[in-house]
Amino acid sequence: MSRILIIMHNYAGISDLIKRNLKDLHYDNVDFMLYSEEKFRYKNLGEKLTNLYRKIFLGDKKYKEKLRASFIENTLLQKARNLPEYDTILMMTTEFFSDEFISVIRTKTKKLIGNHWDGLKRTPSVYPKLKFFDKFFVFDPDDVDEQKNIFFLTNFFFTFDETNDSAKIENDVFYIGTYVEERFKALKKISETLSLKKISQKILLFNWDKREKDGEIVFTNDFLTYDENIKWVKSSKALLDLKLKEHNGLSFRFFEALKYEKKIITDNPHVKNYDFYRKENIFIIGEDSERELNNFIETSYFEIPLEIKNKYNFESWFKTLTS
Template identity: 30%
Template sequence: MKISIISFDYWNYDCHIAKKLQEKGVEATHINMGTYRYKNFGEKIYNAASKIFLNRNIKHVKRQEYVLEYLSKIGFQDQILVLNPHTLDYTTIAKIKSYTNHLITYLYDNLGRYPVENKLELFDQVYSFEDKDVLEHGFDKITNYNYLSNKPKSSQKNHQDLFYITSYDKKRIKTLRKIVSKLAQLHIKYKIVIVGKQVWKEKLNRFLTQNSNFKDVCLIKKPISIDEVLIEYEKSDVTLDLIRDGQEGLSFRVFEAMALEKKIITDNPSIVEYDFYDPQNILYLDKNLANLDTTFFESPYNKLPNDIFKKYTLDKWVETVFNLRKDNCK
């Protein structure tokens, strides 16, 4: 069986899908648009001018050409999975469809953030982690996945109570401001990193000078690697997860915490509906943060039952999305 995964792998999550399929004997290929680079400096200058004067991103076009050229080399695929189709034009997806009889997409984000309804008719199957979109459009529901091997907490050395990394988002920063103030009152040792471009950093710096509790928040311009993030998770007892406007589905943080046996604090109300929810491991924040206290940090992690843990692994995810059975993998 031949399967291709097409994506712009921002955080190095999608490559794990191809690796897991290969472990199962599938001839799997990951076509990562993020690996496309300008051929020379002149092409970079030309694209910059095109964006300014023509409002046309040549690199966006070149990335899509790269995908089609890659497919032309590897030929027809039994299945193709496109992750987040907003990164591709309608005509490109139509051409991708000609390389398979079963074209799938998984929406990492809700339709409110990336309205791609006009492209979805091209897909034979649409998966989403957002309950609202699933109910309104009849998508197949699936969560994000745990791509890590289980690493018991007992094998890790912790140095801080809580870690959080986030891109700049107005809603998150507003919530984070309240949380940091409460953590300071509770004498909780934390590390918080906010990633943003220079304009965001300037706004944040002005904000921080007016909020002394934010003095320990780290501001960086470029994202750090997922490997570095995981090191920080391992050093922490608790991870923080704050949702963006319109989000209902569970982020990868929830499943990373699951693999590393970390507690998680979140403002996502949907988390209490899942079978892995345990108030000893997961703190769903009250609006006024009244339930955020030292008790949650002091109590031990309650290990998940094995059957529930396996349900959210990447192994189970690929079996579901690609309808795999032992007799059709090779």
């Protein structure tokens, strides 16, 4: 069996979920290298005192962050140089890794594959790094350029074993996201529409700063774990999805809805181009009539054939990257 290394940022603990799913599928040949695994340490007392001086007397609160970034880069480079050779190396969250680091990684495998979970227009720093990869997969069809080895691959849903307890429905609509100014206005408008139509909702927005509840929108500075998120998904009839203007790719939310057979309300009309789209399950804001929203929530979910559904599971995604 070929030896594989996955390099990524462990944002929101997603690498732990990938490990969990690989274990469930009996992959025992996969290693991980994570961005910022080690806790930051000052090189010496002088560096620590310099930071203290700059912070107190110069008001420079960013100096420590520069030291931390340098520490992470040096740690990663040292690890990269000491790596054995792998049959395949997969890199996610490429924007976090320097050209120098990727060039060292390039020497450790004959097959370096990238997978990007964001629009390339939102992360332009990735463009110069593409030259290192044999194949680079993106989730936004608009970013695809097969002449430059940029290929299309959607996000996915995890398939590891979970408790099969049937959750009691507590809300009609569930949304969780990070506070983004442009999305907040749209979210507030949708939330007000749901309230007017007596459609119950659970809306959580992550924001570093403490902020009071705004209508039905609750702000939090605590990350929800995957299990907490899925608990709310299971106990809701529909999920809400709001896209960013910089890309048209489908978020992980669509695939959670597909797995748990939940309806979805979205402002991304590009979902109509996918084979799992059914008007009964997916309400498109701005295209479908608001008058039909209550009926949409209350009618039964249209079951998607298993052969279509399985195209979007973790195993299919992983096999595409490693084949």
